[in-house]
Amino acid sequence: MAPAQNFAPGPAPAPAPAPASASSQTLPDPTRPPPEAMRALGGAVVVAAPPANGGRPQLQSVLTGSRGRQVAVIDGQTVRRGDKFNGAVLTKVDKNSVVLRRGAKVEVLTLLPAEQADARPATAR
Template sequence: MAPALTVAFSDPTQPVGSVTTTARAAGPAAPAGPVLQSTLVSPQRRVAVISGKQVRVGDKVNGAVVTEISPYEVRMKQSGRETTLRLLPKLNKEQEAVK
């Protein structure tokens, strides 16, 4: 019995030049550092979820101490260097004017 020949078929329903399923499955590269996923800010507490872990002010994330949690960002400090994680990217002045 002869060995089976494997042939890759393209999807004829997809537009020419579309992304292949193998490229789509790979997805975007994972971020290099911690990612702010959500925040909960109320008069009683301030909590953030960073890379899947719930943290409060004073907790450590990858060696950095969480110093402040606000509705849209978290500030952390490590070795005198401050880092800010944001839920939303910074808006440029043109986008702010559109509001």
């Protein structure tokens, strides 16, 4: 049997230096609005998306829980049952829809608009 050999760790290799051009160059943020938009708004950035669903609010998600949790995400805003959304009160939360009430006016929002729900394959229903 050969005698055990002890290997002493040697000095670690030095990391390769970064190219000079990489450290002196910055990449533009692709999500930043163009400079013209920022100048027009005096430095403030306001991005308005085109109204979805014909200008009606769009229900994006519904969260319900066993302990009475009832929350909806409407146009990116989280709204609990009983809270207001654009002046209307969220009065009912179902698994696929919510009800908004503004005075005598009632609006039902669904996760899938009727035209999309009808276009789904029968196996998805």
